[in-house]
Amino acid sequence: MSRLTLTGISKRYADFAAVDNIDLELQSGEFVSLLGPSGCGKTTTLRMIAGFVDPTSGTIEVDGELLSSPKGSIPPDRRQMSMIFQSYAVWPNMTVEQNVAFGLELRKLGKSEIKRRVGEMLEIVHMSHLADRYPSELSGGQQQRVSLARAIVIRPSILLLDEPLSNLDAALREEMRFEIRRLHDEFHITTVYVTHDQAEAMVTSDRIAVMNHGRIEQIDDPRTLYDRPKTRFVAGFIGRTNFIEGDNDGHRISFDGFALPCAAFDGILSSQRKTVFSVRPHSMWLSETQPTTPGICPPVEVLVLERAFLGEHWDYVVKPRAGATTLRVATSPVNDIAVGASAWLQLEPHQMALIG
Amino acid sequence: MYSLRRRDFILGSSTLLMLGISQTAIGQLAAEITPHEKDLYESAKKEGGELTWYTAQSDDITAQALGRSFESLYPSLKVNVLRTTAQVAYQRVTQEIKASAIQCDVFSSTDIGHSVALKARGAFEKFVPDNASKVLDIYKGYDPDGYYFVTSAGLIGIGYNTAKVKEPDAPNNWTNLLDPKWNNNIALGHPGFSGYVGTWALTLRNQYGWEFFEKLAKNNPRVGRSINDTVTMLNAGESSIAGSGPAGTLLQSAQKGNPLALSYPADGTVLIIAPSSIMKGCKHPATARLFMEFLLSARASQIWANHFNESIRPEVxxxxxxxSAKDIKVIRPTVEQITRGVPEVIKQWRETFGV
Amino acid sequence: MLVWLILIGLLVFLVLNPILRLIVSSLQQADTGRFTLENYRAAYGNIRHLQALLNSLELGVGVALLASCFAVPLAWAISRTDMPGKPFIRLMVFAAFVTPPYLGAIGWILLAGPNSGWLNKAWLALTGADHGIFNIYSMAGLILVVAVTSFPYTFVFTSSALDLVSSEMEDAANILGSRTLRTTLRVTLPLVTPAIIGGIIISFLEAIALFGAPALIALPARFNVVSTQLWQFFEYPVRIEEAAAYSIPLLAITVLMFWLQRRILGRRGYASVSGKGGERRMIALGPWRWVMFGYALLVCALSVFLPMIVLLQAAFAKAWGRGFSLDNLTLHNFYYLLVEQTQAKQTILNTFVYAGVTAVAAVSLSLAIAYVVSRKLVPWSNVLGFLCIAPFVIPGIVLAIGFYAAYASPPLALYGTATILILGFTTRFLPIAYTSSAAGLRSINPEMEEAVRILGGSRFLAIRRVLIPLLKKSLAGAWILVFIPATRELSSAIFLVGPNTRVISVMLFDLSEEGNFEVLAALGVILLIATIVIAAIGSKLIGRDFMLRRNT
Structure with a gap:
């Protein structure tokens, strides 16, 4: 368990910056995800932490010890970390047991000690009965468990995971997310987890760093990230959302087709005139009849343009009667409003995130 | 003790018996090691390794027989026999000289021009074998300075396949080869490869001018590489006439039952004299000297004769x-003519025959 | 880092320096080393030399076209139809592949010598005509001989591309009302055209670089090709500089062809073929399948049965011209080679030892280079990969001249040593080894190795414990792919052998001067049997069909 500190880390290839001046600090035992679309620099960042890639500038330290800097880096084999790969990278020429024992052998542990620890580890990942199998005889999920066991059994200072679940099918992926979190809760290894799947990041992580174009856009715990995205990118990347632009005159904010009083926003507004909010489809209420108990904000009369029934909820596309901007709204499955009908939309300023 | 035969092993050994060369005769020959040869043998033994002999003077079978005979005469010495055509052997030797990595110990060409040129380059080691004075007079003294010695000789006549050509119809002088009836049916060697063919072509150029070959080309002969290839072509029935028929190889093959005969042209049978030398800077100089003695010995001549070649020793x-060459009319160019003329002939041949 | 520098040094030594020396000597005066264009004037100032160039082009084009006529229908029939006897035909194509061209040439001399060949004798017996109809000693004869031994290249290219064409492509045409023949001609074959053209280019290049078969056939037929003409430059007086100048166009043509092939293969058609194959069904040919089978048998007869029968007959005959009778049978040719001839035993041993060492050297070096390239361990690593492939565009005989110019003389003085042969062979077959090693390496996810690194293992430990064990099969395959051609390599060996380092191919060439066909055939049979045994053991060890994955 160690503290990991990235300071001003960049990686440039010719005139393209894969990673652009990242600062990141993980407390001992913390689980942080790097989340972002492909090409955002998350994997490069992870590989710099592992030592497979040298940074162009900046430093990486573990517990105050300098591991990487532009002047030179400690090679991956001397970093006391371990890593789980997208392809599992379980060695097909070794049995499950040999795979898991490999790292311990490199640490020159005694035979019996290795056997004991491998046995325990396989027990923990529920693979004891398959110890003598070769990887080609295992399913994808089982191989992933071997890979986890192999990485954790050496008790690394830092555990790195590179999209470990992307090759699994949906059901297995869901199961393994919890498995990874369970193992973290058991061993408390400082962990960096790279993924492009927000659900994975939210299930597993203490904090999530959302990355885009080589930079960290926002780093927060999953709840804050969802409720209070700070940038348009973060809001759009984590969950579905509507962006609405308004004109703030100090008293009211005028949107396209409706307006909301500034007072409802509890002073989160800045002084600038143009404001952009992210509003989740689930944080608005749509009703067929005009609400009788109005909230802080007046309901907006809207026209239903499209709808789709998705089982767990209805998805509506609506537009204010007086405006042109369309909005997506999710409602409970019983809320059945016909296309072309009028409805009333209630916005909740507390659930609206100001992103600019 | 077997004579080495390609086609018929048994027949080969019976040939020896027919000739009345008994085991004792061979034994007597073996006993004829002179003190000088004994000394050479002792120093040769110290050199170790294998003597490398580049030879173009016979077919592979005869060359191998000579090598084996030397080895049985001098136990513990080994000869690596490399039989190629003369120009190929010469090419390899000049390549070696150019690379300053002499691999060849004894060089036996069939083109005496090679010896003249290599001697002039200082590529040979001087050594006068005792046996050099014991050969027939016509083979003596080609190089008064002692760098090369004639170690074999051979005749070139006109060979024919007796199953296809009856004796009266067979060409009996060289100009008969120009008769259109032999169109597509003449086999020749190539002067760019074979030393025998080079000297043969030069001799005929001396006799009849190059027009002879220009006319011969119209008969569309089949051009091989080695002169011995013409015998193979007769045996296979591919050609009826061997325009350059090597007496030794042809008669040896006829002896085995192949339908072959040699016609000795009235205008003269071509005599080839073939020299050998020791390479300067070679790895086995003592063995090479002993081998030179051997090549000039009666024992070696006996092997040549067994394989239907000329003997250079009067005893055999x-x-x-x-x-034998001494019993027929032979024609041959001078050494100077060969030295200058063979390269010219090769060039002319290429222009006339296209290859 | 030092290790990688050594590798680069080796490549420069093996590939770059000989080529540079070749180009430099072509521009040097023989004795003074001064710059001159005289060599080019001498090399091209002769009408016969120019004729030889034209002959080579004619040979190349003829072989490429004839080989396609053999290969493409066979590849289509095997890959896409229900023709009977497919495994057998495949086996025969493999047999044609392992037969050295010069051995095929000897077989065909025995078959189609104008007066004595078996085919001509049969023709005379059947028709009573007074001369035969086949003349192997002609350009047409040479084209046939080279085509029957080089058509497997086009076959491999075409069939591996056809294997990737999904039946859906054909279904799409069928559903629009197209019949089998039309579909094949309009859809299937156009899809694999780039592969066919690739095969054509390879067989063209093979044909113009070949030395053995032309030396056996073109010389008696009284014409020269570039390779036999190059040989003549080595006659006394040895004119390496002229030879170098004369070989430059061969180099240029080859580079041009490769560039062309790259361009063609790089275009769209091929991309749509590669990738997932989709479902594949065999086309039912009905009665036509027997016609197809007959054609396949004809090709096999020309390339394997006929030459093999006469070679075997000659190998066991006292005199091959006497025919197939019991009293003509003998083992003496083998006895002569294995007992009486002093050279043959050593030569056979040399051949297999050199080929084995060459294969080990080429595979190790190419694996190391492929590793450096794929892991980008040094800057400009792609240049290294290119250097490994480069010898492919150098005809063997030209490469040998370069090697001779660079290393035969002091300071290295490698003339006549086994070293220069093995180095020459290693360079010559580096591209084959590199292509298979690089392909093997690509099939292994770098994460396998990174998993070792991050657990605390060094790079070399990762290579030893994970990479090599995983690559075992493809390395063994690469070894055999190098070993087989190395056992029969003639064109580069001919200038590099010394008296104690002869190999079977050179000995065959020397023996062929005398037209000693019985012994030649016996030696050829020994070479073939040994090669087939090794190939058979190899394919058992590493799984079938490795041979047909070549050059992909």
Missing amino acids: SPHEGAI
């Missing part, structure tokens, strides 16, 4: 059925 008489 020709094989039954073979005619």
Whole structure:
């Protein structure tokens, strides 16, 4: 368990910056995800932490010890970390047991000690009965468990995971997310987890760093990230959302087709005139009849343009009667409003995130 | 003790018996090691390794027989026999000289021009074998300075396949080869490869001018590489006439039952004299000296004669059925003509025959 | 880092320096080393030399076209139809592949010598005509001989591309009303055209670089090709500089062809073929399948049965011209080679030892280079990959001249040593080894190795414990792919052998001067049997069909 500190880390290839001046600090035992679309620099960042890639500038330290800097880096084999790969990278020429024992052998542990620890580890990942199998005889999920066991059994200072679940099918992926979190809760290894799947990041992580174009856009715990995205990118990347632009005159904010009083926003507004909010489809209420108990904000009369029934909820596309901007709204499955009908939309300023 | 035969092993050994060369005769020959040869043998033994002999003077079978005979005469010495055509052997030797990595110990060409040129380059080691004075007079003294010595000789006549050509119809002088009836049916060697063919072509150029070959080309002969290839072509029935028919190889093959005969042209049979030398800077100089003695010995001549070739020693008489050069009209160019003329002939040949 | 520098040094030594020396000597005066264009004037100032160039082009084009006529229908029939006897035909194509061209040439001399060949004798017996109809000693004869031994290249290219064409492509045409023949001609074959053209280019290049078969056939037929003409430059007086100048166009043509092939293969058609194959069904040919089978048998007869029968007959005959009778049978040719001839035993041993060492050297070096390239361990690593492939565009005989110019003389003085042969062979077959090693390496996810690194293992430990064990099969395959051609390599060996380092191919060439066909055939049979045994053991060890994955 160690503290990991990235300071001003960049990686440039010719005139393209894969990673652009990242600062990141993980407390001992913390689980942080790097989340972002492909090409955002998350994997490069992870590989710099592992030592497979040298940074162009900046430093990486573990517990105050300098591991990487532009002047030179400690090679991956001397970093006391371990890593789980997208392809599992379980060695097909070794049995499950040999795979898991490999790292311990490199640490020159005694035979019996290795056997004991491998046995325990396989027990923990529920693979004891398959110890003598070769990887080609295992399913994808089982191989992933071997890979986890192999990485954790050496008790690394830092555990790195590179999209470990992307090759699994949906059901297995869901199961393994919890498995990874369970193992973290058991061993408390400082962990960096790279993924492009927000659900994975939210299930597993203490904090999530959302990355885009080589930079960290926002780093927060999953709840804050969802409720209070700070940038348009973060809001759009984590969950579905509507962006609405308004004109703030100090008293009211005028949107396209409706307006909301500034007072409802509890002073989160800045002084600038143009404001952009992210509003989740689930944080608005749509009703067929005009609400009788109005909230802080007046309901907006809207026209239903499209709808789709998705089982767990209805998805509506609506537009204010007086405006042109369309909005997506999710409602409970019983809320059945016909296309072309009028409805009333209630916005909740507390659930609206100001992103600019 | 077997004579080495390609096609018929048994027949080969019975040939020896027919000739009345008994085991004791061979034994007597073996006993004839002179003190000088004994000394050479002792120092040769110290050199170790294998003597490398580049030879173009016979077919592979005869060359191998000579090598084996030397080895049985001098136990513990080994000869690596490399039989190629003369120009190929010469090419390899000049390549070696150019690379300053002499691999060849004894060089036996069939083109005496090679010896003249290599001697001039200082590529040979001087050594006068005792046996050099014991050969027939016509083979003596080609190089008064002692760098090369004639170690074999051979005749070139006109060979024919008796199953296809009856004796009266067979060409009996060289100009008969120009008769259109032999169109597509003449086999030749190539002067760019074979030293025998080079000297043969030069001799005929001396006799008839190059027009002879220009006319010969119209008969569309089949051009091989080695002169011995013409015998193979007769045996296979591919050609009826061997325009350059090597007496030794042809008679040897006829002896085995192949339908072959040699016609000795009235205008002269071509005599080839073939020299050998020791390479300067070679790895086995002592063995090479001993081998030079051997090549000039009666024992070696006996092997040549057994394989229907000329003997260069007076003690050894020709094989039954073979005619010795001294009994027929022979023609041959001078050494100077060969030295200058063979390269010219090769060039002219290429222009006339296209290859 | 030092290790990688050594590798680069080796490549420069093996590939770059000989080529540079070749180009430099072509521009040097023989004795003074001064710059001159005289060599080019001498090399091209002769009408016969120019004729030889034209002959080579004619040979190349003829072989490429004839080989396609053999290969493409066979590849289509095997890959896409229900023709009977497919495994057998495949086996025969493999047999044609392992037969050295010069051995095929000897077989065909025995078959189609104008007066004595078996085919001509049969023709005379059947028709009573007074001369035969086949003349192997002609350009047409040479084209046939080279085509029957080089058509497997086009076959492999075409069939591996056809294997990737999904039946859906054909279904799409069928559903629009197209019949089998039309579909094949309009859809299937156009899809694999780039592969066919690739095969054509390879067989063209093979044909113009070949030395053995032309030396056996073109010389008696009284014409020269570039390779036999190059040989003549080595006659006394040895004119390496002229030879170098004369070989430059061969180099240029080859580079041009490769560039062309790259361009063609790089275009769209091929991309749509590669990738997932989709479902594949065999086309039912009905009665036509027997016609197809007959054609396949004809090709096999020309390339394997006929030459093999006469070679075997000659190998066991006292005199091959006497025919197939019991009293003509003998083992003496083998006895002569294995007992009486002093050279043959050593030569056979040399051949297999050199080929084995060459294969080990080429595979190790190419694996190391492929590793450096794929892991980008040094800057400009792609240049290294290119250097490994480069010898492919150098005809063997030209490469040998370069090697001779660079290393035969002091300071290295490698003339006549086994070293220069093995180095020459290693360079010559580096591209084959590199292509298979690089392909093997690509099939292994770098994460396998990174998993070792991050657990605390060094790079070399990762290579030893994970990479090599995983690559075992493809390395063994690469070894055999190098070993087989190395056992029969003639064109580069001919200038590099010394008296104690002869190999079977050179000995065959020397023996062929005398037209000693019985012994030649016996030696050829020994070479073939040994090669087939090794190939058979190899394919058992590493799984079938490795041979047909070549050059992909």
